Amino acid sequence: MEVDTKKQITVFGGSGFLGRYVVHALAKRGHRIRVACRRPDLAYHLQIAGRLGQIQAVQANLRYPWSIDRVVEGSDHVVNLVGILAEVGKQNFTQLQAEGAGHIAQAAAKRGIGMVQMSAIGADAQSRSEYARTKAEGEARVFAARPDAVVLRPSIIFGAEDQFFNRFANMARLSPFLPLIGGGKTLFQPVFVNDVAVAVADAVDGLVPGGKVYELGGPNVLSYRQMMEEMLRIIERRRRFIDLSFSTAASLAKTLGKLPGAPLTTDQVEQLQHDNIVSDAAKREGRTFEAFGIAPTTLDAVLPSYLVRFRPQGQFSKPQPHDDRPAEDESLPGDKGVAKA
Incomplete structure (x- = not known):
């Protein structure tokens, strides 16, 4: 045509x-x-x-x-x-x-x-x-x-x-913990x-x-947790995950929502309770x-090109041996108190 x-x-x-x-x-x-x-x-x-x-x-x-x-x-x-x-x-x-x-x-x-x-x-x-x-x-x-x-x-x-991978990669530079809302199971x-x-x-x-x-x-198709793990693998950092139930996340969002530029809203927590995949x-x-007639591009083909700046030494970081364990420990349930150091 x-x-x-x-x-x-x-x-x-x-x-x-x-x-x-x-x-x-x-x-x-x-x-x-x-x-x-x-x-x-x-x-x-x-x-x-x-x-x-x-x-x-x-x-x-x-x-x-x-x-x-x-x-x-x-x-x-x-x-x-x-x-x-x-x-x-x-x-x-x-x-x-x-x-x-x-x-x-x-x-x-x-x-x-x-x-x-x-x-x-x-x-x-x-x-x-x-x-x-x-x-x-x-x-x-x-x-x-x-x-x-x-x-x-x-x-x-x-x-x-983007506002997802960049946001959490930047968070991983500063925090030893990353949140998994709803256990990170949303697809x-x-x-x-x-x-x-x-x-x-x-x-x-x-x-x-x-x-x-x-x-x-x-x-x-990746779960919320798998996307976080892929991000951590690319930026060569290991962080613990903290599980936040939807109810806990909603309560947190309700408090944060009163602040300008809130990182999480109750509406977003509601959205995370439903898979986001092609029907x-x-x-x-x-x-x-x-x-x-478009063959969609994979994450691996693009993510390293812009997340490299979040590596410990940026683009000058030495390649690390492949490790499928991005976190230092198993996920830590957020409702059970403070995570171990």
Whole structure:
């Protein structure tokens, strides 16, 4: 299928972690990109990803429909990547992930243009997690306005700027203990950020059928604990794990949630009680990376490239003998008192 490389694409949330990769993927295909975000000054670095004038940062706020309508004007396609893991001030789940997605879809429908909506595995209208519930509501609003939209649901996304492996690798530099919420049994299917970006670009180019929800997961299913062990193996550090029951983690999150930039919220604890992997239905119906012809990238192929800085001597650390035991001892249950030194 011949790809139209003369499209004007408006990307909401293009200055974020996933956004920068999506902008790069679209620019490589020759599209003109309008990066819509609350702080255009934080997106200027994206301009070097394309030719002079190919990428433009513009101001928009999903809480104000008129600003959405303004930046969508003249576009051939819209991509919505906006999502938050925790509410901060006026930036709440309902306004951004549900109502905001609906406003963008309505603006696209008004002009008869296509749309790609970024959701997440675990989106569920009946979930007790407000994040998951509003993601599902956002999907419903998008399909109501644009029945031919493409919705993508990735599992946990990893890459050089991710907030999972980088956060815990940095924690391992300072703390002899690492927490395992719910015993670290929750399953994930880590997916490389660049693979997701290519899928977005393919959807924009009409290379997959619209009106469907595609679930994107990496080649391996790993538990929370296994991901932590892999991270420790790569940064060549050994740390003990402390098991935290979901109830203990929720209580801790309730206290921490009152602090600015809280590392854990009660909503996130709720999400961790459910596996985050591609469903059997999506596999059976071909609504996975298979539909895009993308062979997903493994963790081992990427993690060392950006976690090396967390090794004891950084990139200059000497290779260590392979050791499948990242912790100094068995997991220590957090509800049974202080761990042994």
